[in-house]
Amino acid sequence: MHKLLTLDLREVQRELLRKNFVRSSEALGPTETIFRTKEHGYRRIDDSILLHVLNFEAGRPYSLDMARRGLVCIQIIIKGTYSRWLNNRADLVNSASIQISNMPRATSETEAGMTLRGVLIACERQYMLDHLGLNVDCVPAAYRPIFLSETGMAETLKLPTSPSAISIADQLISCELAEPLKTLYIKAKTIELICEIVSRINMLSAHRPCRVQSTDGKSQAIEAAAAIYRREMFRPPTIEQLAFRVGLNRNDLTDGFREIFGTTPHSYGMMIRMEQAQNLLRNGGLSISEVARRVGYEGYSSFSRAYQAHYGYGPSLSSEPEL
CATH class of the missing domain: 1.10.10.60 (Homeodomain-like)
Known part of the structure; x- marks a missing residue:
């Protein structure tokens, strides 16, 4: 039976205004039997961006119900898979693509024994438009609600993975620096990864359907x-x-x-x-x-x-x- 976990990323974001890192046990309750890893939690990049590093083995099957209103979520998986539901639409999250979505609520299920390595970046939707230079006119019309609508859409914008994106994600996961260098390094690398993804979005053709090409x-x-x-x-x-x-x-x-x-x-x-x-x-x-x-x-x-x-x-x- 799956252990049910509930998380509100907006509450985590508010907590991150007071400190740089929120452990999952603070946001979800006891998680030692669920996430087998040294560190599992959410890190402040700035007031509008947070990072979650996935680098663990699932000790038991679990379902995570995540509230994330007003946030654009960017998911990059290097290893492992899990199922995700956005407004009753099922999707498989794996290493085949970079997935970008903004539904106010998402539910994911992970099986026991699954090893997951990857990153989740949550960024305020308006911040991407006002401060990161995302050009919505370059996004195919069918996917523009991801960046223009508070209610979002069940469809996920999928971009092909790239060696550079995988490399930056690996650097975030593998960082072993001590503080305060660790915080500075992770912030810089997260911004670097966001810049690459926004740049790729801005090169999309607004007149073509956006499909992940076979890579x-x-x-x-x-x-x-x-x-x-x-x-x-x-x-x-x-x-x-x-x-x-x-x-x-x-x-x-x-x-x-x-x-x-x-x-x-x-x-x-x-x-x-x-x-x-x-x-x-x-x-x-x-x-x-x-x-x-x-x-x-x-x-x-x-x-x-x-x-x-x-x-x-x-x-x-x-x-x-x-x-």
């Missing part, structure tokens, strides 16, 4: 994984961690890297680190030990062996000035 979700996940390697070369994730973060299994991740980059994830990550190391060495100004540290090696010896194996010569030759 290769696996290829986009692989591109996002490659971006993680480039961004985190100083502390690269394991293949298992990388696969989890982009919503693939290990075999799909490995096969995808071979198809797109012609190599394994490990070899791709090594190539990125060695190319960065070579650039740093050629630019001069840093010792070999410092270059090693910047690309994720704890000591000179292990870095030197890896560099020799990759290029066929040691890092000292790369650091010598050209004659």
Whole structure:
């Protein structure tokens, strides 16, 4: 039997005027058996925007009845699925698309054991129009009530996912900074994600029906994984961690890297680190030990062996000035 939870995002938003984070247990009551995770709650981005990060396993089946009047909700899922009802219209929320809706009430159901990774951004509808530059004239007429009407519409505006959107969502989910840097980082990344989505909405054709075109979700996940390697070369994730973060299994991740980059994830990550190391060495100004540290090696010896194996010569030759 599903555990019934009720949530009013407007009440959460009012509470966020006093503090930066509201735990789910404060808004929903005891949730320890429902959301298996270190942190589950709602974060203030500014007076008009809040963020909810999904990064948990459902410990038991639950239904969430959410009141969200006047808010445009943007949902990006990297891993997992759940069912959602908007005015008795059922929809499946998964990684196939970015979903944008504004019905005053939504009900979702999640099954026990489901792992969900993603983000929900709730933004005041009028704020999107007045301060974020959303151009409603670019939105197909059938979907304009999402941005123009308080009562909303049961239909959801769906945009294709993109490697950059997946990458930013992953950065929000994976942020391990301590405060106050964590709050500043999450606010900046949330605004970056909103800017990308508003920009994409503004490029829609108002004269064409808006349908999510068929996209290769696996290829986009692989591109996002490659971006993680480039961004985190100083502390690269394991293949298992990388696969989890982009919503693939290990075999799909490995096969995808071979198809797109012609190599394994490990070899791709090594190539990125060695190319960065070579650039740093050629630019001069840093010792070999410092270059090693910047690309994720704890000591000179292990870095030197890896560099020799990759290029066929040691890092000292790369650091010598050209004659």
